[in-house]
Amino acid sequence: MSSLTTFQLGDIQLKNKIVMAPMTRTRATNYIPNKLIAEYYEQRASAGLIITEGTSPSANGLGYPRIPGAYSDEQIQGWKDVADAVHAKGGKIFVQVMHTGRVSAQINMPEGATIMAPSAIQAAGQIFSERGMEDHGMPKEMTNDDILKTQDEYVYASERLINEAGIDGVELHAANGYLLDQFINPKSNQRTDEYGGSVENRNRFVIETAQKVANKVGANKVGIRISPFGVYNDLQSDYDGVEETFIALAKELKNIGLVYMHIVVQEDSFGVTDARTDRQLSLRKMIKNTFEGTVITGGNVSTIATADAVLNEGFDLAYVGRPYISNPDFIERLKNNVELQTPNPETFFGTDAVGFTDYAFS
Numbered sequence: 001m002s003s004l005t006t007f008q009l010g011d012i013q014l015k016n017k018i019v020m021a022p023m024t025r026t027r028a029t030n031y032i033p034n035k036l037i038a039e040y041y042e043q044r045a046s047a048g049l050i051i052t053e054g055t056s057p058s059a060n061g062l063g064y065p066r067i068p069g070a071y072s073d074e075q076i077q078g079w080k081d082v083a084d085a086v087h088a089k090g091g092k093i094f095v096q097v098m099h100t101g102r103v104s105a106q107i108n109m110p111e112g113a114t115i116m117a118p119s120a121i122q123a124a125g126q127i128f129s130e131r132g133m134e135d136h137g138m139p140k141e142m143t144n145d146d147i148l149k150t151q152d153e154y155v156y157a158s159e160r161l162i163n164e165a166g167i168d169g170v171e172l173h174a175a176n177g178y179l180l181d182q183f184i185n186p187k188s189n190q191r192t193d194e195y196g197g198s199v200e201n202r203n204r205f206v207i208e209t210a211q212k213v214a215n216k217v218g219a220n221k222v223g224i225r226i227s228p229f230g231v232y233n234d235l236q237s238d239y240d241g242v243e244e245t246f247i248a249l250a251k252e253l254k255n256i257g258l259v260y261m262h263i264v265v266q267e268d269s270f271g272v273t274d275a276r277t278d279r280q281l282s283l284r285k286m287i288k289n290t291f292e293g294t295v296i297t298g299g300n301v302s303t304i305a306t307a308d309a310v311l312n313e314g315f316d317l318a319y320v321g322r323p324y325i326s327n328p329d330f331i332e333r334l335k336n337n338v339e340l341q342t343p344n345p346e347t348f349f350g351t352d353a354v355g356f357t358d359y360a361f362s
């Protein structure tokens, strides 16, 4: 039952070692977190830590319809309502800061926004929009000025979320093929300047961004999510040197003092072989040994035994995604041995309360 005991994460104490994984739910009409979203997170406040859905620091990072931002006054007010509701129930909450980069379509973005990425390489595949599936847009290659402006946007959003909205911390989304991951991966980053090529150069944008955000809000309020071996969004991460890349990143993030590293485990159902699963586990352990600080990992965790197994492998906190969609009282169900409800994938990316705030408590 060690997953149900407390944990000290930087300055905050978590009630247990179960982390609600970040999940995009597309209920933020006009990119603003609303009352329904506050209710959804409030319902899930017994998690040790909630990490919110991906939230953009910039109009340029709003690649999906109805995902929230964190740069305008209305958005920050919305996040304040979310933070207040979760805190009133004794919960802790980090916002995942997600810039979609090239994983975007112009139709999903506000007027005047630009799809940008490390290189002008269009992502294969399609993305959903209000009018159905669309090809990913062709991104503009970021100039040095775009790089600086975008980093400033991460800092500005993080500062407002923490200092104005009262959110406990931010998670930089460097996983699953979004902007930060697009810099790390040589498939999407073919720059020939100091932001592309070598491991050091491909990691530079992420490290600089993490350092700038940490300088502003304090490193003990900043975590990061990565996905070595990720397969989403046209980024296969099994390139030569993937281990070297993520170990080098962990070393730098340790020096900055980030409060955690959160490592996505790629599932078998996405075509990962057993050999790669072993390789994933050994890289996760190397990252833990290098970073030394708190590491969150998980995937397919739905019982005390599966959560404890993550901790027994040497990691600190276990993330839980899909079961949190359909079980707002996930912790109480584990404690009382109550059967879990099954989530309905048809309402994962819905527009209203159905499949969002209407799952029953036990």
Ligand SMILES: Cc1cc2nc3c(=O)[nH]c(=O)nc-3n(C[C@H](O)[C@H](O)[C@H](O)COP(=O)(O)O)c2cc1C
Pocket: 021, 022, 023, 024, 025, 052, 053, 054, 096, 098, 173, 175, 176, 225, 264, 298, 299, 300, 301, 319, 320, 321, 322, 323, 348, 349
């Ligand atoms: C509906 C849905 C939305 C998701 N959105 C995000 C997201 O915004 N950011 C992110 O890092 N991962 C996202 N994920 C991945 C989850 O955080 C998690 O890694 C994945 O669901 C596997 O964990 P599980 O087996 O516990 O569900 C999403 C997953 C689902 C099912």
